[in-house]
Amino acid sequence: MKSLLTFLKGGVHPPEAKGQTASLPIERMPVPKELEIILGQHIGAPCTPTVNKRDEVVEGAMIGEVKKGLGVPLHAPVSGKIKDIGTSAHPMRVSAPSITITVDHEAAPVQYDKTDWTTMSAQELLAKVQEGGIVGIGGAGFPTHVKLSPPKDAKIDQLLLNGAECEPYITADHRQMLEHADEVVEGARIIMKILGVSECKIGIESNKPDAIDVMGKAAAAVSGAGCNIVVQPLEVKYPQGSEKQLIQAITGRKVPAMALPSAVGVVVQNVATASAIYDAVVYGKPLYEKVVTISGKGINKPANLLVKVGTKVSDIVDYLGGVKPELAKIIMGGPMMGFAVSSLDIPITKTTSSILFLTEDEIDATPHSDCIRCGWCLDACPMGLEPKEIAIHVEANKAEDTAQFGVFDCFECGSCAYICPAKRPLVQFVRLAKMKAKR
Amino acid sequence: MQAPESQSLPHRDWIVSVSPHVKSNETVAKIMWTVVACLMPPLFLSVFIFGVQTLIITAVSVISCVAVEYVSQKALKRPVSIMDGSAVLTGVLMAFVIPPGVSIFLPVLGAVMAIYIAKHLFGGLGFNIFNPALMGRAFLLATFPVAMTSAWLAPVDGFAIFSYFASGVDAVSTATPLAVMKEQGMAKFVEMFGSGTSLYTSFFLGWRPGCIGETSGLLLVLGGAFLIYKKYITYHIPVSVLGSIAVFTWIFGGEGWFGGDPILAVVTGGAILGAFFMATDYVTGPSTKTGQVVYGIGIGALTVIIRLKGGYPEGICYAILLMNPLSSVIDGFFKPKRFAGPVGGAK
Amino acid sequence: MTNDKSISELLSRGILSENPIFKLALSMCPAVGISTTVMNGVMLGIAVFFVQVFSSVTISLFKNVIHPRIRIPSYTLTIATWVTVIDLVLAAYMPGAYAKMGIFVKLIVAFAIITMRLEMFACKEKVSDSFWDAVGMGLGFMVGMVVIGAFRELFGSGMILGYDVLGYKPLLFFILPSAGFFVVGLMMAFFNWIEVVYKQKKGAKA
Amino acid sequence: MNQILTITFRLTVSCLLAALVMGSAFIITNKAKKHNEHVREQKVVYSLLGYSDQNPAPESVHLHEVYRYVVAEAGQQFIGYLVPAPHDAAAPFTFVALDLDGKMAFQNPVNAAEEKIREAEDRKLAILEAIGPGKEITFAEQTIVVTDNGQRIAYLLGGKFPGFKTFIAVMMALDPKYTLLGFEVLEHEEDPGLGAEIEQDYFKNQFKDKPFEVLKGLDVVKAPLPAEYQKALEGDLDEAEIAKLMEKYRGNDIYALTGATISSKFVTDGLKGIAKKYAYRLGALDSVLKEQQIAVSF
Amino acid sequence: MNMKRLRQLVLFSLAVLLLPGWLQAADFITGQSFSGDNEITVTFAGPANTEVAGDITKYTIYEEADPDIRLALASAKVADDAKSVALTFADPLNTTQTHVVSIAGLTGEAITTFTVAKPYFGYLLSIMISALLIQNFVFTKYLGLCVFFGTSKKKSTAKGMGVVFTLVMVISAAMSWFFFQFILVPYNLGFLQIVVFIGLVSLTVQAVDTILRKVNPVLFNSFGVYLVLVIANCIVIAVPLILANNNYNFLETMMLALGAGGGFLLALYLMSSVAERLELAKIPPSFKGLPMAFIVAGQFAMAFLGFSGLQLF
Missing domain, CATH: 3.40.50.11540 (NADH-ubiquinone oxidoreductase 51kDa subunit)
Known part of the structure; x- marks a missing residue:
C-alpha cells in the first residue's frame, strides 16, 4: 500500500455521507417526456441554437454551437421535436436560455x-x-x-x-x-x-x-x-x-x-x-448523458442515475418515488460548493454531479453570530487566506480593503464556513468582497 | 414561481442559502460550555481545600457576569446571547484569579468592568481587545489592592472542609508562595512550604495558597489537555508560555545565571491557569500558529520579568493583558502562508 | 466670524458649545492626569484662566503691531511669559497646591486651546471681545476640570473639596491615575448620548 | 531688508517686554516663595514636636540648625558641622571638622548673618572663606536641635530613602535619648491604597516612642495589626488606654501594612538608618565639643 | 562618511560609558559587585592572601557620602581558589549608593581602595526603561494626549509621528540641557526655563525641518507633516522640564529623552494597532471616536500597571 498523499495546507473533513449511494450501481433512468437543454452549459460564450422550433432532431445531433469565442457544441440527448426555444430555471442564475425537446419515445436508438x-x-x-x-x-x-x-x-x-x-x-x-x-x-x-x-x-x-x-x-x-x-x-x-x-x-x-x-x-x-x-x-458519441448522484435523507430512493442532460429534477424525483416530508433543502452539486435551489424545474446540465435532498438534521440552520477570532478558518483554508478578516472587513463596510487578505485567491470551497463555530456565512462574505474589492 | 408539478412533493419552501450546506457541529456555545466544564474540577478542588467561600464567590461572579451581559445587551439593543456561555466562562475565569478570602462584593464590580467596559463597549464577544476576565481582575487589583493581595487562605487538610460546615471556623489567612518568595526571601519560602520533589507535587496537586482556581496544576493541565484533544485549543500557546516561563526563570531566576528553579516557576502562581485558559482566549490572542508561539513567549518573558523584577509577586495576568493588544500586530507579522505566490513569484 | 457678539454668547460658547475638554477635546492631559480632586481642577482652571485671559488680551492689544510672519513666535512668547508668571506666583503663594499639580502648570505653555484662541479670535477681534472670549474658554476649561474632579473625588475618596461627604471611600479606582481615561471617556460618551437624546426629542416635537 | 529690520526690532522689543514681566514677577515672588517654604518647614517641625496652632510652641523653645558637610583636602576627608554659636560669641557660627574616626580636626569661626546661612550658595561661600583655601566642601544634610530653656528636647532629622516606587522623603524627631518621637512623610510616590498608607496615622504612630534600643534592631513583621493596637494608634480610645497599649507594644516590631510589606520595610529601614547614623555622629560631635570646649547655642 | 562618523560617535560614547568601570578597578582587583541585599563580592586577578582577605578587621567599608560611618562586616568568605571573597554585612546595604572598600595589606601597597557601585550603565538604562514602560509618558504620565489621540489611527502615521517626536525630543533635550546647565543655572535664571525651553523646541523643529528638507527630501515628505504638530506639545516640552527638576547629567538626559520618545512611539504604535481593530468593531454610537479611544487608553494604562514597581537594574 502506498502512503497516502494529500495537500499541505488547510482542508477539512466533513462527514463523508457516501454510504447511501456508494454501493448502488449506475442505473439508467428512463427518458422523461420532455427535456430542457440549457444553452450555456460551459464556461465561455453560450451556444446559439442551430435548430428551429418544431424541427425534428435525432439523438446526438448538434442543436447548438458556439460561433465566436470559447465553447463547445451542444447535442440533442434524445430524438424528438424541438418544442420551444425559450428559457429554463437555472440553479445559479434565475433563468437561462434553453431548448425544449419533446421526446420521441418511438424513435430507434442511435448506434455508435x-x-x-x-x-x-x-x-x-x-x-x-x-x-x-x-x-x-x-x-x-x-x-x-x-x-x-x-x-x-x-x-x-x-x-x-x-x-x-x-x-x-x-x-x-x-x-x-x-x-x-x-x-x-x-x-x-x-x-x-x-x-x-x-x-x-x-x-x-x-x-x-x-x-x-x-x-x-x-x-x-x-x-x-x-x-x-x-x-x-x-x-x-x-x-x-x-x-x-x-x-x-x-x-x-x-x-x-x-x-x-x-x-x-x-x-x-x-x-x-x-x-x-x-x-x-x-x-463518436457526444456528451449528452451524465451520471448523477441522487442522495440525502430527504429522497425516498437514493440512486446513482445515468440521466440525459436536460432532464428536470422533478422528473428524477418522480422516478425515485418522491421526497420525504422532512426535506428541508435541495442542493444541485455537492454540499460544500453546490447551490441550493428553490424549484424542481431545473434541468440537469453537463456539469451536474449530484442532487441532494437534505433534511434538517443534515444541514445546519443555526443563525450566525459575531466572529470570535478562533482562527479555525485560517487553519481550514487550503489557500492560506484569512477568511475571518475578509468577513469582518465586509461587515464593517470595508470590503475594498480585503484584497490584502487574498480574497481573489479564494475558490469558495467553503472549508472556512464549514468549520466556523460561529456559523458565519464566510463564502457569502467573500463573494461580496470580490464584488467590491479592486484587484 | 411555479408550483411543483409532482404530486409526491409536499408543499413547502425549501431553504435557500449559500454554500456550504453542511457545517461542522462545533458551535461557539459548545466551545464555551466545554471550557467551563473543564474548569469545574479545579473549582471543586478549590472548594475542597479553601472552603465553600470559593464556590460562593465563583457563583456570584458567574451570576453577575451573566446579569451584566444581559443588561448590557438589552441596553445596547443587541441580541441577548447569555446562553452561549461566554459570560459564564468570563465569570468563572474572573473568580479563578481572585483570592478566595475576598468579599463577595468584589466580583460584582469586576463583572461590570469585565463585561460592560472591556467587552460590550467594543461590540461584544469577538471585538474586545483585552481579555475581559483579566481586565476585571486588573480593575479589582487596582481598586481593592489590599484585599486582592492579602485575602489568601491556607489550604485546609482535606477533611477539615466538613468541620468547616460543622463549626464555621474561619479559614486561616496566609500568603501565596510567590509573595513569600518575593517579600520574605527563599529561606522563608522553604520554611513555609518545604522544598524538593514533595514541594513540586503538593504544589502541582494544588495544596497551596493561591487564587481560587489557579492552585491545582494537575486538574488544570488535564482540563487543558482535554481542550487540546477536542482541538478547541492547540498546544502552541500553553507550551510556549510555560516553556518560556521555565526557561527564563531558569536563566535569570537564581543568583547568577542559570540558577533558577524552572519547575517551581511553572507550578506556582497562575502560570498553568494562564497558559491553558487565559492566554488561549481566541478573541484576544493571535490566530496563526507562529504568532501564537511568539505571543506565548512574550507572555512568558513578561511574566518572568514581573515576577523577578516587578512590583507584583505574580505577573502572568498583566503579562497577558500587555500582550493582548499586540496580538493583532503579531498576526500582521505572521500572516498565514498563502498557497502560492502570484505568477512569476518565487516558487 | 461676525464682529457683534454679546458677552453671554461669548461666555456660553466657551463653557458649553465649544467646551475645550468635552467638545473640542483639547488640553486633555491635565483632564486625565490631575483631575483627582475638585481643588486640583479649580487650581489648574485658575491658572489656565489667567494665562488665557492675559494672553488673549495681550495679543488683542498688540494685534496691529505683530507682524504676520512672526505671529506664532509671538503667541508662544506671550503664553510662555504669562505661564512663567502664574507658575512663579503659584509656587510662591500656594506651595501645597502647586506641588500637587507638579509639572502641569508649566505645561500650560503647550496647551493647544490657548494658542488656538489666539489664532482664531484674539488676533482679529476687539480687546473686550477677546477678553470675554478668553474668560469663556478659561471658565469652560475650569468647569470641565471641576466636573471631572468632582466625579472622581466623590466616587474615589467620598469627598468633595476635601470635605468628607459620603463618610466612606466607595471605589479607590477613581482616584487612581488610570481611571482618568475611563472617567473622561465615559463622560464624553455621556454628553454625546445626551445630545443624541435631546436631538431626538426635538425631532419628535417638530 | 526693511521688513527684516522691523521684525527684528519688534521681536526684540517684545522679548524685552516679556523679560521685564517675568523678571519683575520673579523678584516679587521669590521672597514670598522662600518665606512660605520656610514657614511650611517650620510647621512640620512644630507639629512633630506636638505643637500646633491651638497649642503654639512657647517662647522658650528654640530651633538650632546644624549643617553637615563632607570636607575633602588632599586625599583626606573630614566631616564638618556648621553649628550656631551662643549669642555672646564673637562669630555667630562655628565650623567644626572631625576626622573620620570622630576626632577633632580643626575649627573655624564663621562670620555671616543668619539669613545668609539659610541660602545654600551663600553658606558655602561663607564656610569656604572661613576654613581657608585648599579645601572642598560638599553639603550633606541639615538637622535641627530643639531646645527649651537651653535644654535639648529633640532632634529633627530630614531624610530621603528609596521606597517601593521612587524615593520617600521624611522628617523625623528624636528625643535627646534618641527615642523616636514621630515622623512625617513629606514626599512619596507609593501606590494609592497600598504603599501610600504609610501616610496614615495607624502606621506612623507605630513608630512613636520606640526607644533607641528597640529602634536599632527594628524590623517588620507580616502579621495583622491587633485590633486594640490599631484603635490606640488611630486615637479612638481614651488617653490612659492609649498610653497603656502603646506601652504594651513599645518593644514590638512594626506591623507591616497589609499588601505593602515592602514599603513598610523601606520606611522602617530608612528611619532606622537615619537615626543610627545621627546618633553616632551627634555622639562624636558632642564629645568633641565638650573636649575642645567649643561653645554652641544648644 | 556619515556612517563612519556615526560609528566613531557610538564608539566614543561607549568608551565614555565604560571608562569609569576600568579606571575604578585597582590592578589586582578585577571585579567588584553587589550580590544580594547584604553582600559584596570581590574578585582578584590571582590568588589572594587568604589570611588578609578573610580577616574582617582588614576591611574598611563605607558609603561614599558617609565616610565617617563604617559599615559592620559580618564575615569575609574567601573562595576555595582564593580568587574571590564574599563580604557579608550585618545590615542590608543601600545598593543605590557607591560604596568605598579599603583592604589593608592585601597587595604590596599598604591599602588597596576601590569602589563598589551598581553599574552606571544599568542606571542609565533604568532611566530609559522607566520612561519607556514604567512611567510611560502617555499611559502613566498623561502627556501628549492630544497628539496621541489625534494620530493613532493608522500604524504608518503612528510610526512616523513617534520617530519624529523622538528625534525632536532628543535634540531639544540636548540643547535644553546645555542651556540649562551653562546659562540658566550659573546666572540664576531658572525661572526663565519655560520660555527658553519652548524656544529651543521650536528652534529644533525648525532646524529638523530645514535640514531634513535639504538632506533627505523623501524622508521629509513622509515626516514633514508631523513636524508642525510637535511644537506645541506638552510631551516634548516635558522632557527638559523634568531634567531641570531632577538635575540629570547629559547622558541621563539623553536616556530620558530616548525613553520618553520611545515610550511615546510605543504608545502610539500600540494604540494604532488597536485602532485598526476598533474601526471594525461594533462600538455603541455615543462611544464612537474619542470616548472609545479614552476607554482603550484607560485599559492600556491598567495593563501598564503591571510594570509598576519594576526595577530591572
Missing part, C-alpha cells in the same frame, strides 16, 4: 460504432473532443479541448486524473470508476496522446478502496513503455478535488496564484471527463 483511435493524430483527437461537446464534468464546465491545448511554452509532463471526489454524498465518479474503469483508463490514454505525455496519475481518495483496486488493475493492464498510468491513493480531505490542491497532493507542485496548472507542467482531468472523452473519440 467503435473506431480505432490509436491511428488518429493528436490534432484529430482534439477535434473529436471538441466536436463531442466535452467539458470539465467535475468542475465548472471548462471546455476540455481548450484545456488540452496548453500554451506552447508550457512543458506538460504529467496528466492527472481526478478521482478524488472529495465532496460528501457524491458517488457518481466512484461508480463510474468501478463500472467503467477500462473506459476511464482508455480515455486517459487518449488525453496522454493529445498532450504527448507518458505519465498519468489517477488520484483517488482512500475512502474508495474498491475503486482504487479496480482502477489500479485497469491501469496496470495498459501500462507499458511510453505509457505509465498509476493510481495514487489520497488521504480523505476536502477540497482535495480542487485542481491546485490535487496537483500539490500528487506532484507536490504549487500552481501560482492566477495561473493555470500548465504553468507547473500538469493537466488535470476528471475521471468522468476521461470516460466522456473515450465515448466521444472511440464511439
